[in-house]
Amino acid sequence: MKTINKKTVKTISCDQAIKLVFSYIDDEIRGTHRAELEHHLETCRHCFDRVAFEKLLKSRLRRLNVGGSSKRLRQRIDTLLEQF
Amino acid sequence: MGTIIPSWRQLDEGYMRLTQQQREEIKRLVLPLLDDLERFALSLCHREDLAEELVAATIASACESFGRLRDTTKAKQWLFRILSNKFLSDCRRQSRHKEIALTDSLEDDNNQFSLFAAVSQPFLLWWGNPERELISHLLDEDIQNALDSLPGDFRVAVALCDVEGLTYEQIASILKIPLGTVRSRIARGRSLLQKKLWHHARDMGLVKTKEPHQ
Incomplete structure (x- = not known):
């Protein structure tokens, strides 16, 4: 147990933390679960590295196909829509 | 993945059914989202030509069913839904991928x-x-x-x-x-x-x- 902002945060295991990793990197957990995971990450290098790794891989996926729609597609759609 | 649909004719025919007001509205909604749509299509199809076909087919369907879009602030979600459904139905039709049972448990x-x-x-x-x-x-x-x-x-x-x-x-x-x-x-x-x-x-x-x- 640890007290953060006058609230008691439960200590969780690595197994419990790993189950929350995807929701955490997707910014989909709040409140108690988030506080518990962040408390765990402050004390567990292995899980901290796991989160960093998952964030890194997610960022690589985020970079795929950046660059905007192809000129050809935009011109064809533009032209067609402008005809009416 | 093969050709999704021969979409340009369909796009033209679908578009013809819109009223002038709808045409202006769909232009206002669709054109700013083209980058997002093609990016998403490319991440699914990988090939540029297939992604273009998928986007075009999506816009064709959007034109045909534009009257069903009640909330235009959700146009992006609506277009992404159409695109996802087209992609998934094409995947299932071709059965190229051996789908893993989606028990979702x-x-x-x-x-x-x-x-x-x-x-x-x-x-x-x-x-x-x-x-x-x-x-x-x-x-x-x-x-x-x-x-x-x-x-x-x-x-x-x-x-x-x-x-x-x-x-x-x-x-x-x-x-x-x-x-x-x-x-x-x-x-x-x-x-x-x-x-x-x-x-x-x-x-x-x-x-x-x-x-x-x-």
Whole structure:
């Protein structure tokens, strides 16, 4: 147990933390679960590295196909829509 | 993946049914979203020509069913839903991918492959980080190929989450599935994607460990 902002945060295991990793990197957990995971990450290098790794891989996926729609597609759609 | 549909004629015919006001409205809604639509289509199809066809088919359907769009502030979600459905129905029609049974149970999520677990070497401590080195050695092409290898339902969920950066709630709304199913598909999709990357890394000599059991 640890007290953060006058609230008691439960200590969780690595197994419990790993189950929350995807929701955490997707910014989909709040409140108690988030506080518990962040408390765990402050004390567990292995899980901290796991989160960093998952964030890194997610960022690589985020970079795929950046660059905007192809000129050809935009011109064809533009032209067609402008005809009416 | 083969041709999705011969869409240009369909686009033209669909568009003709709109009123002038609808035409202006659809131009206002669709044109700013073209980049997003093609980016999403590319992450699903990989090939530019197929992605263009998918986007065009999506716009054709949007024109045909434009009257059903009640809330224009949700146009992006609506268009992404049309595009996802077209992609998935094409996947199923072609049956090119052997789809994994989508039981969507959380039970399956507890036993999944982790690239981090397969590659990390905790004893290296601060001065070694093989898992991050591995990611830095992977090309965008490698990651796209891994994404391409996923069954359609998982590919769509992972692409919407990781490539498009949408929330679980937005994905649930687009795919019309429960939040728990979104969570499950993303987790399982990532697991499969990471396993594919691990096999690729092994084939390229980037990792030397034996294949993990999971």
